[in-house]
Amino acid sequence: MSDAMVAARESRTANGTAQQVDVAVVGAGFSGLYLLHRLRKAGFTTVALEEAGDVGGTWYWNRYPGARCDIQTIDYSYSFDPELDKAWTWSEKYATQPEILRYLGFVADRYDLRRDIRFKTKVTEARWDEASERWQLTTDNGPPVSCRHYIMATGCLSAPKPPEIDGVKDFKGEVYFTGRWPHDGVNLAGKRVAVIGTGSSAIQSIPLIAEQAAHLTVFQRTPNFALPAHNGPPPADRKELFESDRAAYREQARQSMAGVPYPQQTVVSWQLSDAERRERFERAWAAGDLVHILTQLWADQAVDVDGNRIVQDLIREKIRAAVNDPETAAALMPDDHPFGAKRPCLDTNYYATYNRPNVTLVNLRQEPIKAITASGITTARRNVDVDVIVFATGFDAMTGAIRAVHPITGRGGRSLTDVWAQGPQSYLGLTVEGFPNFFMITGPGSPSVLSNMAVSIEQHVDWVVDRLAALRDAGFTTIEPTATAQAGWNRHMADCSMVTLHRLANTWYTGANVPGKVQGLMPYTGGVGPYRSICDEVTSRGMLGFKLTGPNVAAQCNDGEVVRLQPDVRLVLNLLASLNLPPIESMGAQGACAFVNEFNKGRPAGRPIGEIVDGTLPGPDGPLPYRVYKPATSGPHPVVVYFHGGGWVLGDEQSDEPFCRDMVRRTGMMFVSVGYRHAPEHRFPTAAEDGYAATRWIAEHAAELGGKPGPVLVAGWSAGGNIAAVTCQLARDRGGPDIAGQLLICPVTDCSFDRPSYNDNAAGYFLTRGLMYWFWDLYCSPADRTDPRVSPLRGKVEKLPPAFVTTCEFDPLRDEGIAYAEAMSAAGVPVEQLKAHGHFHSSFTMVDVVITGVSGRVQMAQALRRFAGLPEVSRGEPGPGFKIAAAAS
Numbered sequence: 038m039s040d041a042m043v044a045a046r047e048s049r050t051a052n053g054t055a056q057q058v059d060v061a062v063v064g065a066g067f068s069g070l071y072l073l074h075r076l077r078k079a080g081f082t083t084v085a086l087e088e089a090g091d092v093g094g095t096w097y098w099n100r101y102p103g104a105r106c107d108i109q110t111i112d113y114s115y116s117f118d119p120e121l122d123k124a125w126t127w128s129e130k131y132a133t134q135p136e137i138l139r140y141l142g143f144v145a146d147r148y149d150l151r152r153d154i155r156f157k158t159k160v161t162e163a164r165w166d167e168a169s170e171r172w173q174l175t176t177d178n179g180p181p182v183s184c185r186h187y188i189m190a191t192g193c194l195s196a197p198k199p200p201e202i203d204g205v206k207d208f209k210g211e212v213y214f215t216g217r218w219p220h221d222g223v224n225l226a227g228k229r230v231a232v233i234g235t236g237s238s239a240i241q242s243i244p245l246i247a248e249q250a251a252h253l254t255v256f257q258r259t260p261n262f263a264l265p266a267h268n269g270p271p272p273a274d275r276k277e278l279f280e281s282d283r284a285a286y287r288e289q290a291r292q293s294m295a296g297v298p299y300p301q302q303t304v305v306s307w308q309l310s311d312a313e314r315r316e317r318f319e320r321a322w323a324a325g326d327l328v329h330i331l332t333q334l335w336a337d338q339a340v341d342v343d344g345n346r347i348v349q350d351l352i353r354e355k356i357r358a359a360v361n362d363p364e365t366a367a368a369l370m371p372d373d374h375p376f377g378a379k380r381p382c383l384d385t386n387y388y389a390t391y392n393r394p395n396v397t398l399v400n401l402r403q404e405p406i407k408a409i410t411a412s413g414i415t416t417a418r419r420n421v422d423v424d425v426i427v428f429a430t431g432f433d434a435m436t437g438a439i440r441a442v443h444p445i446t447g448r449g450g451r452s453l454t455d456v457w458a459q460g461p462q463s464y465l466g467l468t469v470e471g472f473p474n475f476f477m478i479t480g481p482g483s484p485s486v487l488s489n490m491a492v493s494i495e496q497h498v499d500w501v502v503d504r505l506a507a508l509r510d511a512g513f514t515t516i517e518p519t520a521t522a523q524a525g526w527n528r529h530m531a532d533c534s535m536v537t538l539h540r541l542a543n544t545w546y547t548g549a550n551v552p553g554k555v556q557g558l559m560p561y562t563g564g565v566g567p568y569r570s571i572c573d574e575v576t577s578r579g580m581l582g583f584k585l586t587g588p589n590v591a592a593q594c595n596d597g598e599v600v601r602l603q604p605d606v607r608l609v610l611n612l613l614a615s616l617n618l619p620p621i622e623s624m625g626a627q628g629a630c631a632f633v634n635e636f637n638k639g640r641p642a643g644r645p646i647g648e649i650v651d652g653t654l655p656g657p658d659g660p661l662p663y664r665v666y667k668p669a670t671s672g673p674h675p676v677v678v679y680f681h682g683g684g685w686v687l688g689d690e691q692s693d694e695p696f697c698r699d700m701v702r703r704t705g706m707m708f709v710s711v712g713y714r715h716a717p718e719h720r721f722p723t724a725a726e727d728g729y730a731a732t733r734w735i736a737e738h739a740a741e742l743g744g745k746p747g748p749v750l751v752a753g754w755s756a757g758g759n760i761a762a763v764t765c766q767l768a769r770d771r772g773g774p775d776i777a778g779q780l781l782i783c784p785v786t787d788c789s790f791d792r793p794s795y796n797d798n799a800a801g802y803f804l805t806r807g808l809m810y811w812f813w814d815l816y817c818s819p820a821d822r823t824d825p826r827v828s829p830l831r832g833k834v835e836k837l838p839p840a841f842v843t844t845c846e847f848d849p850l851r852d853e854g855i856a857y858a859e860a861m862s863a864a865g866v867p868v869e870q871l872k873a874h875g876h877f878h879s880s881f882t883m884v885d886v887v888i889t890g891v892s893g894r895v896q897m898a899q900a901l902r903r904f905a906g907l908p909e910v911s912r913g914e915p916g917p918g919f920k921i922a923a924a925a926s
C-alpha cells in the first residue's frame with residue numbers, strides 16, 4: 038500500500054491516533070510554505086506543524102520596530118512561479134516586516150496551503166521507528182504524526198537566545214525580546230528604555246525606539262559594521278534589469294555566490310589606486326546594499342586580511358564622520374573582526390541616533406553588565422534605571438531550532454543532540470548519517486545564512502522533493518547518507534572555511550554567541566552556485582554518498598565523497614573544463630608555448646615587490662636570461678635560484694612571476710629565476726646542465742646581483758623542481774656551489790609512469806599523463822631517461838641539502854615526489870614534506886587564484902628561511918583583537 042493510500046485511509050484521526058502522512062514538515066515560513074506546495078504537486082500527502090498562530094516563520098515573530106529585510110526585496114522573493122512573481126509588487130527596496138508577512142500570507146492563500154498546516158502545534162519529540170521505517174512525531178497540540186519523511190524547515194534564526202544576565206527575573210519593569218515582539222506593539226513613549234545588543238535587530242530598532250523613548254540607553258558589547266540602507270522605492274535600475282528578463286535575472290542569482298545576481302569581482306585591491314578604491318567604496322556606500330558592498334569592491338576583500346582592512350578603514354571613517362562625540366564614535370567602530378566575517382547590518386539613521394540628546398551608549402567592553410536589578414541595569418561603573426529592557430541579544434542560530442525538538446532519535450536510538458555533541462555534522466547540510474529520511478532546509482552545512490535565503494530555500498526544497506519523488510518512483514522507501522560522504526562533506530566545509538575570513542570572528546555563525554555551544558563555522562562558505570552544482574553532481578553520480586533501500590528493490594549505495602578537491606581548485610578546474618581547450622600536446626611545441634604565454638597574460642600579475650631586474654648570465658653554450666626579484670626591505674638578502682615549470686618545453690624566466698613575487702614577499706629573500714634552454718630544440722641534458730651552470734654562476738656573483746654572498750638555495754616547480762633536485766646532486770658531485778636548501782614543488786623525479794598517481798590522476802587535472810608523455814618525448818630519448826640528471830630518484834641521494842618537498846593529491850607526479858622525499862630522508866637528508874590534500878599540479882603557482890594555496894606557500898617560505906638561517910616570521914597577525922592568526926594574507 039502506498040504511503041498516500043495509508044494517509045487517505047487514516048486522514049481523519051482522533052486525538053491520540055497518529056496522523057499518517059508521507060511527509061511531515063516542521064515550520065510554515067518561507068521554507069515550509071514552498072515545501073508544502075512542491076510536495077503536494079509531487080503527489081505526497083503532507084502536513085506542516087507550526088508553533089505560531091499563522092504562516093510567516095521568522096517574519097511572524099520578529100515584529101520589533103523597524104524590522105525589515107536587508108536583501109533587496111526583489112531578490113528576497115520566491116521565484117518558482119513566474120505568475121506569482123508578476124502578481125506581487127513590492128512597495129519598497131527593503132520591505133517592512135508587515136509587508137513580508139502579507140506576502141507570505143498571499144502565497145499561502147494563492148496555493149491554498151493553510152489547509153495542510155496545523156498551527157499552534159509544536160513538535161516536541163521525533164523518533165525513527167526501524168520496524169515501520171517511519172518517523173513518529175509527538176506534538177503538544179493534537180494528534181501525533183507518523184510520516185515516511187520528516188523535514189525540519191525551522192529556519193536558522195528562530196530560537197531566541199536566553200538573556201544570560203543575572204537578575205532578569207528581579208526587574209520590575211517591562212521586558213521584551215526583539216525575536217518575540219508583542220503582536221499589538223509596545224508603547225514606549227515617555228519611557229526610559231534599555232536596549233541590550235547591537236546586532237541587526239538592535240541596529241534596525243534603535244533609531245525608532247529613540248524617537249519614542251524619553252531616554253534610550255544602548256548596551257553594546259561588540260560594535261558592528263552598519264551601512265545606510267537608503268531605503269525607498271525599489272531602485273529603478275534594478276527593477277528594470279529584473280523586469281527586462283525575469284528568468285535570466287533569477288537564473289543569474291541561482292548561479293551566483295550569494296544568491297543575488299552580482300558578477301564575480303576579479304580585480305584585487307592592490308591592482309587599484311587609492312582613488313579607484315575610494316570611488317568603488319563610495320559607490321557601494323551610496324548603493325545601500327549589503328551584497329553589493331560585500332562582493333563588489335575588490336576580489337580579495339572577503340579572503341585576504343589586507344584587502345579587507347581597507348574596507349574596514351573606509352567604514353570607520355564614515356562612522357567617525359557621522360557621530361559627533363569622538364568617544365562615542367570610537368566605541369561604535371568595530372576593530373575586532375574583518376568586515377563581513379560577522380554579519381554586517383543595514384541601517385537607517387543608526388549612527389546619527391547617537392547624536393540625539395536622549396541617547397546614551399554604554400560600552401560593555403569597558404564596563405560589563407554586573408546584574409539586572411529591580412529598577413534597571415548595573416554595570417561595573419554605574420546604575421542605569423529604566424522602565425523597559427529590550428533584549429536584542431540574538432539567537433541560538435542554525436542548530437537551536439532543530440535541537441528544540443528533543444530528542445530527535447535516529448537509528449539505534451541515537452539522539453541528534455548526542456551525534457552533534459561536537460558540533461553539527463551533515464551531508465550537504467541536508468541530511469545526517471544515522472537519521473534516515475530526515476532532512477533539514479538551510480541547515481548547518483548549507484549556504485543558508487551566507488546567502489539570499491529565498492534562493493537557497495528554493496534550491497533545497499527542489500532538490501529534496503525531486504529526490505523524494507525519484508526514490509518513490511524507483512521503489513525506495515529510505516534514504517540515508519553514508520559515514521564516508523558525511524566525513525567528506527565536513528572536510529570540504531573545513532576547506533571552504535579556510536578561504537574566507539569568517540573564522541577570524543566570534544559570531545553566531547560559529548556558535549560563539551551562545552555560552553557553552555561548541556564552536557565551528559556552521560554555514561557553508563563555498564557559495565550558492567557551487568553548492569547547487571555539487572547537489573546536482575550528487576544526483577548525476579547516482580545519489581553519491583547515499584544508501585537507498587526499499588522492500589522490493591535491491592539496496593543501492595554508491596558510496597564516496599562528492600568534493601575531494603579544494604573549493605577554489607574545483608572552480609578553476611571546472612572553468613578550464615568549460616573552455617573545452619584542445620590538449621596542449623596537440624598544439625605542437627610552438628603552439629603550446631604561444632598558448633601558455635597567452636594564458637599567463639590573463640592571470641593576476643602578482644603583488645608589488647622591491648625591484649625586478651633582468652639580465653643574462655654565461656651558460657654552457659652562450660648567454661642565458663635571468664630575472665631577479667628583490668624584496669622591498671634593504672638587503673643584501675639570501676639568494677634563491679629558481680627554475681620555472683613547463684615540462685622542459687614551455688615557459689621562461691618570467692612565467693612563474695606571481696609565484697616568485699609571492700615567495701619574495703613571504704621569505705624576504707631574493708629570487709633569481711633562470712631562463713634555461715628548452716626542448717625540443719635543446720634536448721636532454723641541456724636543461725639540467727644550464728640549471729647547474731646558472732646556479733654556480735649566481736652563487737659566484739651573488740653580491741653583484743645585490744644578494745648575500747655565501748651558500749644559495751634552489752627552488753623549482755614541476756620540471757623546474759626536477760632541475761633544482763638535479764642541481765643539488767650535481768653540486769654535491771662536482772664540488773659546489775654550496776647549496777643551503779632545496780624547495781621542490783611537485784617535482785618530476787623519475788621516468789617511471791606506473792605509480793598510482795599517474796593512473797588516479799591521468800586526466801582531468803590539467804597536467805595529464807598524455808601531456809607528461811609528450812614532455813618526456815620532446816626532452817629525453819628513452820635510452821637517457823634513467824640518467825640521474827633527469828631521473829634524480831635513480832641517482833645517489835645521500836649528502837644532499839635539506840629539502841622541503843611539496844606534492845599535491847591530484848597530480849600525476851604526486852607519488853614520484855613523495856618517493857624522492859622518502860629516499861632522501863632514508864639516506865639521512867633532513868626532509869620536510871607537504872602533502873597537499875585537494876590540490877592539483879598548479880595549485881601553488883596560481884597565486885591569487887587558488888587561495889587555499891596560501892598556507893602551503895607560508896610553509897614553503899618558512900622552510901626556505903630556516904634553510905637560510907633566518908628567524909621565523911610570525912605571519913599575518915590580522916590586527917588587534919583578532920583571535921585566530923590568519924594565513925589568508
Ligand code: N01
Nearest residue numbers: 105106107194234235236237238239258259380429430431
Ligand atoms: O542578533 P545578533 P540579531 N550581554 O546575534 C549582543 C538576522 N537578522 O537578532 O556581538 C550583552 O546579531 C551581541 O553582542 P556580541 C541577521 O542575519 C536579519 O540582531 O555577541 N550583549 C550582539 O550585539 C542577523 O545577523 C534582519 O558581543 C549581548 C547582539 O546582542 C541575525 O538575524 C534583522 C549578550 C545580538 O546580535 C541575528 O541578529 C534582524 C549579553 N549577554 C536580524 N548576548 C534583517 O533581515 C548577546 N549580546 C534586516
